[in-house]
Amino acid sequence: MDIAIIFGLILLNGVFAMSEIALVSSRKIRLQQAADDGSESAKVALQLASEPSRFLSTVQIGITLIGILAGAYGEASIARRIEAALLDVAILEPYAQPLSLTLMVILITYFSLIFGELVPKRLALLNPEGIAKLISRPLHYLSLAARPLVILLGKSTELVLRLLRAKPAEDAPMFEEEIHSLMKQGTAAGVLEESEHVMVRNVLRLDDLRVGNIMRLKQEIITIDVEDSLEVNCRRINASGHSRFPVVKGALEEVIGIVRAQDVIENLMQGQPIDWYALAKPVLKVRPTTTALQLLESLKQSQNHLALVANDLGNVFGLVTLRDVMEAIVGDLPEAFADPDFIARDDGTWLVDGQVDLLSFKEHFEIKTLPGENESTYHTLAGFILSTLGRLPRVTDRLDFEEIRMEVVDMDGNRVDKVLVTRQVSPNVDDDADNTAPHQD
Numbered sequence: 552m553d554i555a556i557i558f559g560l561i562l563l564n565g566v567f568a569m570s571e572i573a574l575v576s577s578r579k580i581r582l583q584q585a586a587d588d589g590s591e592s593a594k595v596a597l598q599l600a601s602e603p604s605r606f607l608s609t610v611q612i613g614i615t616l617i618g619i620l621a622g623a624y625g626e627a628s629i630a631r632r633i634e635a636a637l638l639d640v641a642i643l644e645p646y647a648q649p650l651s652l653t654l655m656v657i658l659i660t661y662f663s664l665i666f667g668e669l670v671p672k673r674l675a676l677l678n679p680e681g682i683a684k685l686i687s688r689p690l691h692y693l694s695l696a697a698r699p700l701v702i703l704l705g706k707s708t709e710l711v712l713r714l715l716r717a718k719p720a721e722d723a724p725m726f727e728e729e730i731h732s733l734m735k736q737g738t739a740a741g742v743l744e745e746s747e748h749v750m751v752r753n754v755l756r757l758d759d760l761r762v763g764n765i766m767r768l769k770q771e772i773i774t775i776d777v778e779d780s781l782e783v784n785c786r787r788i789n790a791s792g793h794s795r796f797p798v799v800k801g802a803l804e805e806v807i808g809i810v811r812a813q814d815v816i817e818n819l820m821q822g823q824p825i826d827w828y829a830l831a832k833p834v835l836k837v838r839p840t841t842t843a844l845q846l847l848e849s850l851k852q853s854q855n856h857l858a859l860v861a862n863d864l865g866n867v868f869g870l871v872t873l874r875d876v877m878e879a880i881v882g883d884l885p886e887a888f889a890d891p892d893f894i895a896r897d898d899g900t901w902l903v904d905g906q907v908d909l910l911s912f913k914e915h916f917e918i919k920t921l922p923g924e925n926e927s928t929y930h931t932l933a934g935f936i937l938s939t940l941g942r943l944p945r946v947t948d949r950l951d952f953e954e955i956r957m958e959v960v961d962m963d964g965n966r967v968d969k970v971l972v973t974r975q976v977s978p979n980v981d982d983d984a985d986n987t988a989p990h991q992d
Contacts, residue, residue: 553628557659560621561667567613569671570690573682574600581680592684595691600683604705609694612701621659630655730755753880762846763839765879766860766869774799775810777827784827785819788812790963795857795872798831803867806859807831836861839868843876899974902960905933905967916972918954932957933967951975 577600585593599606634651637643643650675682694701734751737743773791775784775798788796798807808831818825835858837846846858850873857872878884893915894902903912912932913921921935929938936944936957944967948959954975961969 553624553632557621557625557629558662558666560617560624561659561663564614564617564621564663564667565671566686567610567617568668569675569682570686571607571610572672572675573679573686574606574690576676577679577683582683585680585684590684592687593680596680596683596687599687599690599694604708605694605701606690608701608704608708609690609697612697612704613693618663621663625655625659629658749882750880757844757847757876757879758842760843760879761839762837762841762843762858762860762871763868765843765875766839766871767875768869769803769867772797772803772870774803775827776801777807781825785815788815797834797859797870798827803859804865806834806867809834809855809857834859837871838862843879846871847873847876901972903932903970903972905931905936905959905970907932909935916955916974922952932970936967936970 574596577596579597579600582593582597582600586597630651633654634647637647637650731752734743734748738745738748773787773793773796775787775796777798777800794812795809796812797803798810799805800807807828810827810830810832814830815825818830832855833853835849835853835855837849837858837860839860839862841849841860850856850858857870859867860869860871861867874884892904892907892911896902901916909921909924909930909932913919923939924935929935933944936948936950936959939950940948943965944959944962946959946962950957952975956973956975958971958973959967959969960971961967
C-alpha cells in the first residue's frame with residue numbers, strides 16, 4: 552500500500568510536469584483554430600497560456616507539495632522498512648539508518664525522473680495541443696482553488712523580475728526564412744506537395760523580383776502602328792496570337808494606348824471603321840526597378856493586363872504582363888496558340904521554329920556542337936543561321952553540315968520563322984573541302 556501511494560504521488564507529479572510542457576510548447580495558432588471551432592477546452596488553454604505566471608505558479612505549487620509529501624511519506628514508511636531489513640544484517644547494522652535513507656532517496660529519485668518527469672514531458676511534446684486541451688480545465692480549477700497562494704507567488708515573481716529589470720518579450724515576428732523552414736517540414740512530412748512549396752516560395756519572392764528581370768524586351772514587342780495600313784496591322788494581330796497590343800505612332804516612345812484584339816474584331820464584324828485612337832485604352836508604365844508585387848497592385852488598380860517598362864525620360868525597355876508574373880510563380884506556361892518547336896514530317900524531316908533555343912536544338916538532334924557557333928553572340932537557331940550566312944536570311948537559303956541540313960522555308964519579315972532540318976545520311980565530301988564547313992546556297 553505504501554509503495555502504491557508513493558507511485559501515485561510520482562504519477563501526479565508527472566501530470567503537472569506534462570501540463571507545464573504541453574502549455575508552453577503548444578502552438579497558439581492550432582489552439583486558436585480549435586477555439587474558433589467551438590472547443591471550450593482550447594479557449595481555457597489559450598487563457599492559461601496568456602497568463603504564464605498563473606499556470607506556472609499553480610504547476611509549481613503542485614510539484615513542490617507532491618515532492619514534500621513523497622519525501623516525507625517515503626522516509627516514514629519505505630525508509631523504515633529498508634532500515635528494518637538492514638538491521639538483520641550484522642555487518643550493516645551500524646549503518647542501517649543512513650543506508651536506508653540513501654536507498655530510499657535513490658529509488659524515489661529514479662522513479663520520479665522516469666515516471667514523474669521524462670516520460671510525461673516526452674508525451675507532452677508528442678501532442679502538446681491535445682494534452683493542453685485535456686488538462687486545461689483541471690488546471691484552471693486548481694488555480695482557482697489555490698488562488699491566494701498563486702497570487703502571492705505571481706506578485707513575488709513579478710517583483711523579482713522588476714528588480715532584475717527583466718521585461719516580457721513581445722511575440723517575435725515570423726521571418727520569411729522561418730516560413731520556408733515550415734514549408735520544407737510540411738513537404739518532408741507529405742502535408743504539402745513539392746510544387747506547392749515552390750509556388751509559395753516564389754510568391755514570397757515577388758517583393759524582391761524586379762520587373763526588369765521578367766519583362767519582354769523591346770525588340771520582342773508586337774505593336775499596332777497607326778501609320779501602317781489596316782491590313783498590315785490586322786496581319787500582325789492574326790499572326791501573333793496575342794490579345795492586347797500597344798498602339799504607337801512610329802515608335803514605342805510615342806505610345807497612344809493599349810488595344811484589345813477582341814475590340815478590333817468586333818468593329819470589323821460590324822463593318823465599322825477602325826479608329827485606333829478611339830479603341831486604345833490608357834497604358835500603364837512602370838520603372839524597371841518596380842517589384843513584381845508592386846506591379847500586381849498597379850495592374851489591379853488600373854484594370855490593366857500589361858504595362859510598358861520605361862524610365863522617367865520615357866525610354867521604353869520592354870513590356871510586362873500578368874502572364875509574366877504568373878510564370879514567375881508557377882513556371883513557364885504553354886502558349887495558347889503556340890506551335891511545337893519541333894514538328895516531325897512524314898518524309899523524316901523536321902520543321903523547326905527559328906526561335907528555338909540553340910541548346911534545345913542540339914539536344915533534340917543529338918549534336919555536340921555546330922561549326923562556328925558562338926553562344927556569347929546568339930542563343931537561337933535563327934541567330935545561328937544569321938551569323939553563319941553573314942547577311943539577312945532568305946527563303947530557300949540552305950546550310951549543309953556533316954550531320955544535318957538546314958533550309959529556311961519561312962520568314963516573318965526579317966526574322967527566320969521556320970527551318971526545315973534534314974538528317975544527312977552521309978557527310979557531303981568535296982575533294983578540297985573541309986567536311987565541317989557549311990555549304991551555302
